[in-house]
Amino acid sequence: NAGVMQNPRHLVRRRGQEARLRCSPMKGHSHVYWYRQLPEEGLKFMVYLQKENIIDESGMPKERFSAEFPKEGPSILRIQQVVRGDSAAYFCASSPQGEWGQPQHFGDGTRLSIL
Amino acid sequence: EDKVVQSPLSLVVHEGDTVTLNCSYEVTNFRSLLWYKQEKKAPTFLFMLTSSGIEKKSGRLSSILDKKELSSILNITATQTGDSAIYLCAVGQGAQKLVFGQGTRLTINP
Numbered sequence: 001n002a003g004v005m006q007n008p009r010h011l012v013r014r015r016g017q018e019a020r021l022r023c024s025p026m027k028g029h030s031h032v033y034w035y036r037q038l039p040e041e042g043l044k045f046m047v048y049l050q051k052e053n054i055i056d057e058s059g060m061p062k063e064r065f066s067a068e069f070p071k072e073g074p075s076i077l078r079i080q081q082v083v084r085g086d087s088a089a090y091f092c093a094s095s096p097q098g099e100w101g102q103p104q105h106f107g108d109g110t111r112l113s114i115l
Numbered sequence: 116e117d118k119v120v121q122s123p124l125s126l127v128v129h130e131g132d133t134v135t136l137n138c139s140y141e142v143t144n145f146r147s148l149l150w151y152k153q154e155k156k157a158p159t160f161l162f163m164l165t166s167s168g169i170e171k172k173s174g175r176l177s178s179i180l181d182k183k184e185l186s187s188i189l190n191i192t193a194t195q196t197g198d199s200a201i202y203l204c205a206v207g208q209g210a211q212k213l214v215f216g217q218g219t220r221l222t223i224n225p
Contacts, residue, residue: 004157031211042119042203042215043158056212091157095211103149103163104213108156 002027004094004107005074012113019079019086021110025094032075033104034067037089049075079112087114117142121204121216129224130196136189136219138204146207148180148187153201153218161189161202191221199223 005024013019025032031050035043045059049069060067064082069075079086089111093104119140128134138148147165151158162171164180164187171178178189191198201220205213 033211033213035213035215042217043205043213045212045214048211056209058212093213103160104211105160106151106157 004029004092004105006090006092006107006110008110009108010111010113012115013082014115015083016081019082019112021077021079021090021092021112022074023077023092023094023107024074025092026096026105029094029096029105031095031097032069033093033095034075034077035091035093037091037109039088043091046077082112082114084114087112117206117208117214119204119206119214119216121202121219123219124217125220125222127222127224128194130194132194132223133190133192134194134221136191136202136204136221137186138188138216139184139186140204140206140214140216141185142206142208142214144209145182146209149205149207149213150178150187150189151203151205153203158203194223196223196225 007022033048034046037043047060047067048056064080066078089109091106091109093106095102095104122137149163150161162178167182175192180187199222201218203218204216
């Protein structure tokens with residue numbers, strides 16, 4: 001399967017712990033996007049990254065959230081000191097280029113539950 | 116504030132019916148409009164529309180964009196139970212950011 005791969009599929013954390021969500025883009029894609037879907041709401045943009053660069057992080061909360069896409073390995077969305085309100089589905093998408101010629105393709109998401 | 120509004124929010128029809136889903140938008144720096152189908156997992160890509168008035172078709176699904184009215188419709192003819200899903204409309208804005216609507220939950224009854 002050459003699709004966008006996210007892991008873990010489900011992640012349970014206690015309040016105050018750290019959550020790390022991983023995303024491997026489709027083969028040949030160098031652009032990664034993270035979206036958050038709260039219960040009964042639409043997907044909300046969080047951050048857009050290329051290899052080793054954050055292009056647009058206008059949707060990221062100012063504190064506790066960070067993202068990276070290193071030269072080697074998957075993109076990581078990191079949430080420190082999680083709170084109950086962080087419970088959501090986090091989707092990663094990828095595209096082959098930065099212009100609008102190609103659509104974004106999504107992974108299956110990571111469902112984060114905070115106890 | 117940028118927004119994408121879909122209607123109806125929920126729709127229940129019988130197998131074989133034709134449905135029309137609506138999407139309207141108020142988004143700065145519009146680049147494209149996309150439709151996705153979301154079942155239990157990943158939103159799967161259906162259409163990407165950039166030009167007004169040009170219909171895109173894929174089997175029983177079709178979609179068209181009206182830039183003058185800032186809207187798009189997604190049509191599904193001869194619906195099947197497998198069409199049951201949440202249909203998401205998203206507008207591409209600026210440098211690759213997607214602004215999503217809240218989705219239309221479509222249920223096809225046999």
